[in-house]
Amino acid sequence: MKKVKKDTNCISCLFFIFIILGCYQPDNKNNDNEEKNNLCNTYQSITRHGITWSFDKEYTAGQFVNGDYWVVGPVTIISITNFYHNYGFSPVQGQDGSMINPGTDTSQGYDKSLTSYKIELNKSYPNGLPISNTNPLVLEINQSLVSSVSWLYDSSADTEPGCPAFNNGTKTPRPALKAASVLTSLAFIPPSGSFRPPYSGADKTVKYNETQIQADILKNLDPSGISQIPDSADMEADFERVWLDHVNDYLGSYVHPSENIPVKNGYGQYMSMKIGVAFLLLNLDYTKLPGFTSKKTLLNEMIQLGIDLTGIADNGGNWPSNGGHNMGRKIAIIFAGAMLNDTHMKSAGTWTTSFQEDDSTFYVSQADVDRTHTALWKPDLRYCTAVPYESSDIGLPEWGIRHLVKPLSDNKHWDATYRDINGSGYAGFVLAAQIMGFKSLWNHDALFDYEDRWWSLTGGTHNEQQIDDFTQSMWNRFRNDYKPVWIK
Known part of the structure; x- marks a missing residue:
């Protein structure tokens, strides 16, 4: 029994030594550090490109080969802030939003000024309230948190400096976002030189390394x-x-x-x-x-x-x-x-x-010729007249605005x-x-x-x-x- 106990302790010691050596970062705990050092440390907050995630305690974290941060989770986030809003504008609920493992449809949780906004996707407001010590956001293992910064304005004539022009349709800047950064929560410390897994979706397997x-x-x-x-x-x-x-x-x-x-x-x-x-x-x-x-x-x-x-x-x-x-x-x-x-x-x-x-x-086919010689043909005529395909065009490499899904919109006009x-x-x-x-x-x-x-x-x-x-x-x-x- 004593031998088993001794071996277990040795294993624990070796694991502890591995963690310490693996996370060693000489004399540097500045969490605003943007160097792509791929080493790790313990952090109570992490800043990437002006966006800061603050935690309830210190967590082991480091950088992927591109400089984005990973953290060994789950991690409890008590605030998300940024240094961009210094011009007399303050964000309101529904701006500067964050998403977890964002999907790929037309919805987003970053900025409420857009019709694509879905409040339930904005993770900056757990339980409908701002993140705080008493209302934290828990980033579970195998989750990517994408935090954004909105362009702020009172009107198209009164905006933060550098704000893009407003779109006539949405009456908002295009784009409505100024910045975004990604924090990835993993179960283990990834190998040095690893690429960040995709921010979209639930698979956070660290598959790729610069050694490959x-x-x-x-x-x-x-x-x-x-x-x-x-x-x-x-x-x-x-x-x-x-x-x-x-x-x-x-x-x-x-x-x-x-x-x-x-x-x-x-x-x-x-x-x-x-x-x-x-x-x-x-x-x-x-x-x-x-x-x-x-x-x-x-x-x-x-x-x-x-x-x-x-x-x-x-x-x-x-x-x-x-x-x-x-x-x-x-x-x-x-x-x-x-x-x-x-x-x-x-x-x-x-x-x-x-x-x-x-x-x-596509290459023009007989079907394309036939299609442009029927009453069903409805080419896009915003800036030109209609020019159909002829038999002499068969085999010609061509372009159509929505050829695969809407070939009736094709138009040979240059x-x-x-x-x-x-x-x-x-x-x-x-x-x-x-x-x-x-x-x-x-x-x-x-x-x-x-x-x-x-x-x-x-x-x-x-x-x-x-x-x-x-x-x-x-x-x-x-x-x-x-x-x-x-x-x-």
Whole structure:
């Protein structure tokens, strides 16, 4: 009996030593620390990008490889605050909301000014009252808490500085959110170098680590002669924060936080263009770019984006064809899968998930010709006249605003509504996919051939839509190096 007791104590001692060593962080308990050190410590509060979660006691916590925090739960939260509201405005109940394991429909619990708001989803008010010592929020194991910061205002003319323009339809800023951060509660300390599990859904399995990265997939293209190469630090800052994208379809643009997704109006076209720029930049030879050091930070950020988007898709999320809202997500998923050699993410080309760029592009068939020669044909005529498909168009790579679900809206007219927005939004990520060899994984050749066609007819400028100089220069320099190139 004594021997058994002695062994048990030794095991306990070893476990205790493991915890202490695993959580060691030299002389640093500043919980405003934003360094991505992946080490852990004990904290009574944690701050990430200006949002602070305060606890009832100290808990073991640390950072994932992208800098977001994990905590060994369950954890009792007694306040959620932020440093953003310093301009005479104060949030009211229904602003600065938080969600746990957010879903993928059109509902959200962040900001009550939007019709998509559901009070029961806002976890910042347990029992309908503000979080406090006597009314805490318990974040259980395997839960992600997404806390947000709302833009505050009294009217469209009286707002916090930097507030986006108001949307005429909602009479609110677009987006309505300024910032958001994620805190993940786990059962155990994750291995150093781990990626954060997706914030959407209930599965918080820590599956991926930076030791799995197959960075040789990235090319080192000669940047000589390329115009307006973006600064790597600026691009890293653009993807450092969580890209909150779980609210379905166009309503998502209203809760794409301005500080997290720094594009005009939280609009999908601009998100897609920025994603394309990031992937193109990662494929340049940094050693030939003064001031550029390592690809590691941006690489990890783009992998994390792909992991998060996968979590959304796995929980029923979609990015259906709808104007300019939902393009550019698929490449991040395939990229993360390729980098981590993850079969599930690499197979995104076979998923039933809707991706706008795929749902909108097709090869003209006899059915399309027939459809546009019937009385049922109802093309979108907001900015152009109706042009039907003819037998001579069969096999042509083409685009339709909602082709997969509403082919009667297709219109061959070159100025068909949103054709210019989609063509410009696709270019960067389509080229990046070609460069990294993702076309076969993508499993939708019509997209690639259509973008070649679009570029051949526009040179990157279509109506008022213009590709940024960097993407345009990259396309002109490298597109012909990756065959085949569609030519009519």
